[in-house]
Structures are given as structure tokens and as C-alpha cells.
Amino acid sequence: MTFAYPTESNKAHPARLSPDYKGTVKRAPSKPLIIMRHTLSELTGPVYGHETVRAGDSDLTTQHKGEPIGERIIVHGHVLDEDGRGVPNTLLEIWQANACGRYIHVRDQHPAPLDPNFTGAGRAESDGEGYYRFVTVKPGAYPWGNHHNAWRPAHIHFSVFGYSFVSRLVTQMYFPGDPLFAFDPIFNSVTDAKARERMVSAFDLENTKPEWALCYRFDIVLRGRNATPMETK
Numbered sequence: 001m002t003f004a005y006p007t008e009s010n011k012a013h014p015a016r017l018s019p020d021y022k023g024t025v026k027r028a029p030s031k032p033l034i035i036m037r038h039t040l041s042e043l044t045g046p047v048y049g050h051e052t053v054r055a056g057d058s059d060l061t062t063q064h065k066g067e068p069i070g071e072r073i074i075v076h077g078h079v080l081d082e083d084g085r086g087v088p089n090t091l092l093e094i095w096q097a098n099a100c101g102r103y104i105h106v107r108d109q110h111p112a113p114l115d116p117n118f119t120g121a122g123r124a125e126s127d128g129e130g131y132y133r134f135v136t137v138k139p140g141a142y143p144w145g146n147h148h149n150a151w152r153p154a155h156i157h158f159s160v161f162g163y164s165f166v167s168r169l170v171t172q173m174y175f176p177g178d179p180l181f182a183f184d185p186i187f188n189s190v191t192d193a194k195a196r197e198r199m200v201s202a203f204d205l206e207n208t209k210p211e212w213a214l215c216y217r218f219d220i221v222l223r224g225r226n227a228t229p230m231e232t233k
């Protein structure tokens with residue numbers, strides 16, 4: 001028995017080769033991919049440890065002794081299928097730079113300070129309606145050396161897991177109105193303007209907590225004509 005996921009949303013996703021995004025020139029396959037049909041074994045395993053997600057894992061501001069520097073924010077939304085139905089029990093993982101635009105990574109030598117109270121990684125599981133929620137700080141823009149004066153717009157990396165290895169999807173969430181959008185080859189590797197908008201969160205005043213944190217809404221649509229663009233490495 002074989003299964004096939006719908007492919008109508010594939011055009012929303014960035015091409016493997018986007019020459020302005022220099023990393024893809026070396027990384028993109030130069031030969032046509034060999035399509036291996038998924039069978040029951042790929043679609044049902046290996047599975048991930050959803051049950052090991054703890055309540056505090058979704059709050060990136062309480063992982064250390066003190067609070068991180070920066071603008072505290074709430075990021076929430078729903079994981080949805082192509083018909084707008086919530087997808088329950090989805091494992092979401094995020095990683096991001098700190099408020100100064102610096103990752104804790106040996107290759108990140110951007111001369112901006114590390115924050116001893118911020119690791120920049122968290123995870124959560126969507127509830128029965130597909131709803132998830134993180135608390136974190138707004139990441140800073142950072143230089144990335146792709147070309148002269150190249151800066152990434154502020155973003156949060158998202159990984160979404162279903163129940164098996166082949167069902168992992170990866171994308172980036174951006175913040176509305178970022179002046180760096182027009183200059184970023186990664187953002188623009190999604191060539192359809194409407195699809196790009198689906199990677200941009202919406203400012204959410206209704207769920208902003210007075211005196212505490214601004215809120216951004218980011219719904220992730222897994223497939224279909226409203227699919228969130230996903231990385232295709």
C-alpha cells in the first residue's frame with residue numbers, strides 16, 4: 001500500500017536552487033531527484049517524543065536564572081490543514097537569535113553580545129484544536145555574509161513534526177513591516193508575493209498582554225492553496 005500527499009501547494013515553496021541565496025548554489029542537487037514512493041513504514045515511523053514536551057518548554061524567557069534582554073513577545077497560532085481544520089498533537093520546535101541578533105553557535109561570530117539568560121530554542125505541542133503558544137523575546141536582525149551588507153530580517157525558525165520522519169516541515173516566521181524584506185534573498189526565494197505574506201506573522205493587539213508583552217499570530221497551513229512556504233533542502 002502506498003500513500004501520496006497532495007502536491008498542489010508545491011509552487012508556494014522556494015526552489016532548491018535560488019542563485020541570489022548563495023548557499024543553495026552548492027547545496028542544490030544538480031541531477032533530477034529520484035522519487036521514492038512512501039510506504040507504510042515511512043509514514044508511520046520513526047516517531048518523535050511528543051510525550052516528553054514539558055509545560056515550560058514553550059517559554060524561552062524562563063530557561064535560566066534571570067530574564068533575557070529584549071522585547072518580550074507572545075507568538076501563537078494554529079497548525080491547520082488545507083481546509084482550515086486544526087491539526088492536533090503537532091510537535092513544534094523553534095530556534096532563533098537573541099534580541100541582539102546573535103545565535104549561540106560556534107559559527108556565529110557576529111560581534112553582538114550573547115545573552116546568558118537566553119538559549120533561543122523551545123518546543124510545544126498543539127492542543128486538540130491545533131493551537132500552540134510560545135513566549136520569547138523578539139529576535140534581532142543579523143548580518144550573514146551572503147553579499148555585501150546582507151542582513152536577515154528578524155525571524156523565528158519553525159519545525160513542525162507530524163508522527164513520522166518524513167512529515168517534518170521547516171519554515172521561518174517573520175514580523176510585519178520589516179524594512180529588510182525587499183533585500184533578503186531567503187525571504188524572496190519564495191517567488192509568489194502572496195505566499196511570502198503567509199510567512200509574515202500578524203500583530204495581534206487583542207491577545208497582547210497589557211503591561212507585559214506584545215503578541216503576534218502565526219498560523220501554519222500544512223498544504224493546499226494557502227500553504228505556508230516550507231524549506232525544500
Ligand SMILES: [Fe+2]
Nearest residue numbers: 097152155157
Ligand atoms: Fe536564522
